[in-house]
Amino acid sequence: MLEIRNIYKTFNPGTVNEKRALDGLSLTLEDGDFVTVIGGNGAGKSTLLNAIAGTWMVDAGQIIIDGIDVTRLPEFKRAQYLGRVFQDPMTGTAATMGIEENLALAKRRGRRRTLRPGIRKSERDEYKELLKTLGLGLEERLTSKVGLLSGGQRQALTLLMATLKKPKLLLLDEHTAALDPKTAAKVLETTEMIVNKNHLTTLMITHNMRDAIAHGNRLIMLMEGNIILDIRGEEKKKLTVEDLLHKFEEASGGDVLDDKAILG
Amino acid sequence: MSIPILLNALPGAVAQGLIWGIMAIGVYVTFRVLDIADLTVDGTMCTGGAVCIMMMLSGHNVIVSLIVATLAGMAAGLITGIFHTFMGIPAILAGILTQLALYSINLKIMTKANQSISVDQYDLLVSLRNVRDVPLYQNTLLIVALFIVALIIVLYWIFGREIGCALRATGCNENMARAQGINTNFNKVLGLMISNGLVGLSSALLAQYQGFADVNMGRGAIVIGLAAVIIGEAIFSKIFRNFALHLLAVVLGSIIYYLVLQVVILMGVDTDMLKLLTAVVVGIFLAIPFWKSKYFSKFGKRPQEIKRGGNTNAGN
Structure with a gap:
């Protein structure tokens, strides 16, 4: 479903702030894979997701989504294949627009926007049903401005928007990091529900090792812009936090002072 | 200041407020919907009038002249949009560049700094002579008001369509818009064109109203437009919730601005100030x-x- 071949990205090349964020990274995802991504700060986790999403162009390498080479496609064109949820709850929704308007925008992802109505009456019932599955009571507030919602509500809504038109790949960039633990757990639960229901290929960054182990069928760890650990199948099921820390130490040469501090 | 003099001056002030109200709607589209402060309008507020007057002087029909003036405004918006999106220049600077360029272009359109047109010799749609004591169908206030109603209906319709929703999303949250497959650059250019088209139309009406186009007639237009937007919001935002009513509030804001201005002038305040x-x-x-x-x-x-x-x- 996703094939990343040897991608490179350097920020601020030729300056003192030069930073090689992706260093020849390759990754292949099978259809239906749910991959959790962990790694310390600056390991390249978000950079990887942004590279796939097309926030900027990679310096070298190739990105192929379901057989389509998207390496040179601008962000808004790639969006037709991707569902995205961001770390900041403010990023994924339009605050000054209503809940139903946000959903209607998402419904039209990948379609040319014309002079057809921005939202049809028939869509409202569909949105109501979908919002009910979140269990947040949002189905009663279709016309409320999204700016009035809490962070957790906004992330749940963004998840719905990201998957309203079934994406080939769902990108979750630490989408629970800005939420309180209880809300984070609820949003993760919703994530799991939506991913399973739609059988979505998913790439989820998390700071939380427990979450990374508990969710998905595969786990990768990044360091210095490359994958240093790739655990899947049975091995992933039996994985514990201690194992992971141990493996991290091994893979990184054991020169990390406090893995817990870096990996949370 | 005596009351009769004030009452005498009222229709003129309202007419000006209405004409500038169209311009203020344009400012609303960029400033509020698109979240861009577009300074192009200081130039466009002359371009529309210059085009309209020159076309009418050379014998063209008033409606055709108004349409071309609107298109000229849209072209100015397109240039600013290209500066901003394709060339990556910050929106404010992009507007300033176009505004400066338009100064020369406006001079070239008019061939000199000022061109006047007489309501007696030409079939003008609006004029300061037609604000009272004329048949209703010739009344400038009514004609401009009809223009505004039509514009608000069209804009309300557009902003409820897919394309208009995409434009609103672009102004509200670019990251979200792109993640939903919206071409934000296209929408910014589109918004700037709609906005400056409205300003061009307003300018063409203003030039007819005052009987001349002047290369300096757009100076400070953005500030007047902002004043109208802000006054409208301050007074009506609690009661007007609907988008169409927001636009109406902007026009009312513009009228209030000109009424206050008229009172201030009649009170004998130094007009230089x-x-x-x-x-x-x-x-x-x-x-x-x-x-x-x-x-x-x-x-x-x-x-x-x-x-x-x-x-x-x-x-x-």
């Missing part, structure tokens, strides 16, 4: 949302949530 006065008033009103967020905000509120004043009262 008017622009300074406007700038101070607009400056203070622009600062109010910022002050509110800084000194009266609830703990934990994020600055971007309160960026748009009344539009986004976010609370968790």
